Amino acid sequence: MLLNDTADQIRSMEIRGAGRIARAAAGALRDYAAGREDQEMSAFRRAMREAAAVLLETRPTAVSLPNAVQYVMRSFAEASTPEEAKAAIRSAADSFILSSHHAVEWIGEIGARHISDGDRILTHCNSEAALACILTAHRQGKEIEVVATEVRPRNQGLLTIRTLNDAGIRTEYIVDSAVRTFINDADLVITGSDAITVNGAVVNKIGTSQIALAAHEARTNMIVAAETYKFAPRTILGERIAIEERGAEEVLDPAIAAGLPNVTVRNPAFDVTPASYVDLIVTEMGAIPPVMACIIIRDHLGWGIEEFHKAFEIDSSTQE
Numbered sequence: 120m121l122l123n124d125t126a127d128q129i130r131s132m133e134i135r136g137a138g139r140i141a142r143a144a145a146g147a148l149r150d151y152a153a154g155r156e157d158q159e160m161s162a163f164r165r166a167m168r169e170a171a172a173v174l175l176e177t178r179p180t181a182v183s184l185p186n187a188v189q190y191v192m193r194s195f196a197e198a199s200t201p202e203e204a205k206a207a208i209r210s211a212a213d214s215f216i217l218s219s220h221h222a223v224e225w226i227g228e229i230g231a232r233h234i235s236d237g238d239r240i241l242t243h244c245n246s247e248a249a250l251a252c253i254l255t256a257h258r259q260g261k262e263i264e265v266v267a268t269e270v271r272p273r274n275q276g277l278l279t280i281r282t283l284n285d286a287g288i289r290t291e292y293i294v295d296s297a298v299r300t301f302i303n304d305a306d307l308v309i310t311g312s313d314a315i316t317v318n319g320a321v322v323n324k325i326g327t328s329q330i331a332l333a334a335h336e337a338r339t340n341m342i343v344a345a346e347t348y349k350f351a352p353r354t355i356l357g358e359r360i361a362i363e364e365r366g367a368e369e370v371l372d373p374a375i376a377a378g379l380p381n382v383t384v385r386n387p388a389f390d391v392t393p394a395s396y397v398d399l400i401v402t403e404m405g406a407i408p409p410v411m412a413c414i415i416i417r418d419h420l421g422w423g424i425e426e427f428h429k430a431f432e433i434d435s436s437t438q439e
């Protein structure tokens with residue numbers, strides 16, 4: 120698939136979910152590099168930088184996207200010919216994609232240990248990582264039930280209930296505003312994440328923070344399932360996560376909106392759940408309390424910080 124097609128599909132949400140977006144971006148860079156016929160490294164580098172920028176502009180919130188792009192882009196920093204660079208990019212992109220699949224499997228295994236026989240789990244949106252925990256627990260023979268939200272306005276809940284239905288898991292499908300009505304019936308909330316900040320705050324599909332609030336009030340544990348590439352390295356440097364605001368037409372029919380000149384539709388796609396409302400973050404490295412987010416960032420994404428220093432010509436060796 121061409122790079123611009125992948126970018127369009129991410130923008131239009133044909134490819135969606137932070138993990139899938141990251142893998143698609145890594146694959147798109149690999150294929151784009153393979154198709155280049157530059158003789159000079161400078162031309163190749165320029166083309167790759169432009170390609171990376173096209174992907175980075177598609178959706179602003181899921182930090183897995185810049186993390187995947189950076190992972191691939193830094194792989195050819197030392198290459199001296201385009202051929203060498205292409206080989207390095209292929210290997211980096213393939214290894215990112217493979218390790219991303221493995222990470223989801225590991226999260227499933229670790230997350231399933233937090234699910235008990237007889238549990239009723241509430242989930243929101245459509246997260247591979249969250250579903251991995253639920254599906255693994257089900258495969259282990261635990262009798263579980265799920266309450267899945269609709270997820271207005273894009274109805275990602277439909278994807279979730281199809282997967283759960285196909286796996287044979289008994290599921291109740293509810294509108295987003297019914298969460299507080301059903302939270303007392305739930306033993307556990309499990310969601311995915313698009314970004315986790317240095318202070319352990321979780322950025323995920325709009326509505327997640329309301330669910331966390333309801334879970335907190337009901338003393339229901341809230342688990343977030345997230346690969347380490349969902350942690351945002353630059354939040355350690357004070358950078359904020361941009362919350363994507365999507366078009367009004369996703370919420371209100373433009374023909375109706377046209378007759379309501381005093382009404383402005385707001386459509387933020389994500390929200391922020393404070394760390395204090397999250398009991399555990401399940402990563403492929405293990406389950407951690409949200410306060411340990413900075414350790415994951417330091418140990419697994421430290422290069423994101425090094426690159427920031429380079430970009431601003433700060434020599435980290437001279438820093439005390």
Ligand SMILES: O=C(COP(=O)(O)O)[C@H](O)[C@H](O)COP(=O)(O)O
Nearest residue numbers: 135136137138246247248311312324
């Ligand atoms: O909020 C969403 C998807 O939002 P959208 O549908 O707007 O992309 C998911 O919960 C996270 O991306 C995690 O998903 P995963 O665990 O699959 O990476």
